[in-house]
Amino acid sequence: MAKPTDTPAADGLPRGFRSAEQGWPELRRIPHPPHRLPLLGDVVGAGRSTPMQDSLRFARQLGPIFRRRAFGKEFVFVWGADLAADLADESRFAKHVGLGVANLRPIAGDGLFTAYNHERNWQLAHDVLAPGFSREAMAGYHPMMLDVAGRLTAHWDRAEAAGQPVDVPGDMTKLTLETIARTGFGHDFGSFERARPHPFVTAMVGTLTYAQRLNTVPAPLIPWLLRGASRRNAADMAYLNRTVDELVRTRRDGGGGGSDLLDRMLRTEHPETGERLTPENVRRQVITFLVAGHETTSGALSFALHYLARHPDLAARARAEVERVWGGTAVPDYEQVARLRYVRRVLDESLRLWPTAPAFAREAREDTVLGGAHPMRRGAWALVLTAMLHRDPEVWGPDAERFDPDRFDAKAVRGRAPHTFKPFGTGARACIGRQFALHEATLVLGLLLRRYELLPEPEYRLRVVERLTLMPDGLRLRLRRRATGLAAPEAGAGVTEGSAAGCPVHRVGD
Incomplete structure (x- = not known):
């Protein structure tokens, strides 16, 4: 893979491209919001906690x-x-690690998501x-x-019997954490046995x-404005590292023998080079x-459940298919x-409106012209605003x-141009686990x-919280058990000896 830029600087921007203006000739032809302020930039009408939704409005x-x-940098x-679609051309553009993604490198380093293109561990880990x-x-x-889904439904059964609403984002986070x-x-985090996360x-x-907050504060002021947050972040990173080190140590001591990730x-060597991941990279x-x-x-599951609850006719149609x-x-x-x-169409339509990874960045491998109109120098980059791409009225x-799941019936999909639906990124660096996520989410939905009628809180209006990913804020649903005559999967019901899922499960301590 060609190396588009030199070694990146500490803030994730390639050396030589301290702002997009240095990498985009004729940048003035590209419009910007009105009412720019000296030094601060385009902050009028923008909120510190909703940069993606502000960008949708712009x-x-x-x-x-x-x-x-913002603060002297142009994006x-x-x-x-x-x-x-032009930026998806792998021969001319590659993934750019910048903005909030680069801010995760202190904890994730050269992991699959945060690795720079020239770092060899990305290809090694991907192939392994x-x-x-x-x-x-x-x-x-x-x-x-299935086993984890059974724990979710047992938790929801108790809430339904008590007449209590369920915390959808909180419970979906428990579900997906336990699943992965x-x-x-x-390992078992015991999420459903806890009153708190x-x-x-x-x-x-x-x-x-x-990582999100770092994008909203000028770099020279971070030591003063985020002093307390920086200390908390250091403690958070130390806890994540300790937890993973314990997880890996338990597996090494137990001898392994399974076939999970x-x-x-x-234990797996690269099929061609014989290399293995280093202990540090395993942690990352x-x-x-x-x-x-x-x-x-x-x-993704939380947004889908919100829309199903708000559209009982579509929920009935999906339920009929399940039955x-x-x-x-x-x-x-x-x-x-x-x-x-x-x-699956319901899930895809939810990801269209609210892709939980709402943007991805692409950088030029060599000097090129974007869309035949916008010259870009080697290393210059742009952010594809996925949540707006998915709303392009021309598409x-x-x-x-x-919300209309029929946008994803087979005929409609065939009639659309490629590269118009990108919830998992694009190209060689697209999400490696997308099929895992889609299977899990489809199964759970x-x-x-099949088990519940989903009843929305009448006064709730969708609010979206941003923390690099997107999540419905404060979403609660009430449930009504359906008389299906079928029991939910029980914990352990689907686990068979010798399967990947049948590896020993260990409880991780606090």
Whole structure:
């Protein structure tokens, strides 16, 4: 892979490109918000906690490519479908690690998500771990996914019996954390037995929030303005490292013998070079999977449940498909999940409106011209605003803000240009676990639709919280048990001896 830039600077911007203006000739042709302030830039009408949603508003005002300035740095945003497709050209553009993603490098280092393109551990880890997301491996994870889903439904049954609403984002976070921890690393955080989130979740949210805040404060002022937050972030990172070190040590001491992601990290050699991941890189990959592997999926499920509760006619249609495809099967098998085509459309439409990873950055491998109109020097980069790309009226129509799963029926998908739906990024650096996430989310939606009527709180209006990923804020639903005559999966019901999911599960302490 060509190396687009020199060694990145500490803030994640390539050396020689201290602002986008230095890498974008004729930058003045690209519109920017009005009312710029000296030094501060485009802060009028912008909130510190909602940078992505502010960018959506500016995108509607300024068009398919625009720029924003903050504290002397200029950033170029792209959302027009033609321009986004151009940036997806792997021969001319590559992933750029910058903004909030680079702020995660102190904890994730050269993990799959945060590695720079020239760092060799990315390709090594990708090649070693890719078989862990094959169809055969996915089928092995399915029983453990069922097991964790059974713990969720038991928790929701208790809430329904008590007439209490459920905390959707909180419970989806518990579900997805337990799923990736168990299937990938053979560990149990005991999330559903806790009144409060596991300390790992608290520390994870802290690091994500801190990384987001770094984008809103001028670098010279960080030691003064974020002194207390920096101390808390250091404590959060230390806790994450200790937790993962304990997880890895337990596996090494136990001898392994399974075929989950952790065993692959510890024991698999690269098929061509014979290299193995270093202990430091194993830690970084585990943190990457535990954080990115559950945070985005929990958001996707939460948004999908919000829309299903608000559209009971669509929920009924999805439920009818579940009952038709699964029939009287209490515990659906792996293939039955893949046949839930409409449920998958619900998930895709939720990811269209609110992609939980709402943007990705691309940098020029060599000097080039974006869209035939915008010259870019080697190393210059732009941020693809996925949440706005998914709302481009030229692609999705004048009703692009409306929730409509039929946008993803087979005929509609074939009729759309490529690179218009990018919830998992693009190219070689797209999310390695996307099929894992989609299978897990489709399975869980199917189980919940079959078991419950989803009742929204009448006064709730969707609010979105940003911490690098997106999540509905304060979403609560009331439940009504359905008389299906089928029991929910019980803990351990789907686990079979010898499967990847059947690896020993160890409880991680506080």
